[in-house]
Amino acid sequence: MNTSSTHHITTSPSPGDGEFANPRDAGEPYTRTAIVLHWLIGIALLAQLAFGWIVSEIPRHTPARGYYVNLHKSVGITLGVLILLRLAWRLTHRPPAMPSFMQKWQQLAAFATHRLLYVLMVAMPTLGYVASNFSKHGVKFFGHPLSPWGPDLPVVYKLLNGAHIVCAYVLAVVIALHVLAALQHALIKRDGVFSRIWPPRN
Numbered sequence: 001m002n003t004s005s006t007h008h009i010t011t012s013p014s015p016g017d018g019e020f021a022n023p024r025d026a027g028e029p030y031t032r033t034a035i036v037l038h039w040l041i042g043i044a045l046l047a048q049l050a051f052g053w054i055v056s057e058i059p060r061h062t063p064a065r066g067y068y069v070n071l072h073k074s075v076g077i078t079l080g081v082l083i084l085l086r087l088a089w090r091l092t093h094r095p096p097a098m099p100s101f102m103q104k105w106q107q108l109a110a111f112a113t114h115r116l117l118y119v120l121m122v123a124m125p126t127l128g129y130v131a132s133n134f135s136k137h138g139v140k141f142f143g144h145p146l147s148p149w150g151p152d153l154p155v156v157y158k159l160l161n162g163a164h165i166v167c168a169y170v171l172a173v174v175i176a177l178h179v180l181a182a183l184q185h186a187l188i189k190r191d192g193v194f195s196r197i198w199p200p201r202n
């Protein structure tokens, strides 16, 4: 029972309670490019989230704070460029259809989560970058000062940076849901869904 539907969401019968899906029905795996982009950006994103929270703990008005905030900005801009490349690639390549044994609500939940992850991945570096341009500190990109294109407006900076911080918490929650769902497929259901995004063994 395999579907090669061109639609993202499939609607064939799903296994009932107590039934197990056959991993062979999980359908096509993701392509090599999709797998590389997924793990490269996923791991970098988690590291950058953790780094942001570590930086926010460093006492203000110290040289260490300035140094690490700038490193956070530089890495964040680099990651932002990678995220835009990933988004461009995703918009021009259709992912494999979801396995038909997944229930409709599960397919919708996965679809919504994936969309939200893209929105937040783009929002994070954009808000951080735009906020920094309304501050006299601007951005020192790996030591090279980029003069801010906006005026020094602390209220605007605070507002945009506040949105950057709120988005960080929302992103952490959505990533946690995504990881929990992935672990459920990999360890409990063992239905082959996780293997689709895992590097192939051969």
Ligand code: HEM
Binding pocket: 045, 048, 049, 050, 051, 052, 053, 055, 056, 069, 072, 073, 074, 075, 076, 077, 079, 080, 121, 124, 125, 126, 127, 128, 129, 130, 132, 139, 161, 164, 165, 168
């Ligand atoms: C995907 C990319 C990014 C992620 C995941 C991220 C994440 C974070 C996190 C978790 C925090 C700490 C929030 C808190 O205080 O609770 C933070 C703070 C901050 N981020 Fe980002 N960030 C990203 C990109 C950027 C970029 C591109 C810039 C600027 C060019 C930037 C500028 C800042 C600034 C100025 C702060 C506040 C630092 C401070 O407390 O002084 N971020 N970020």
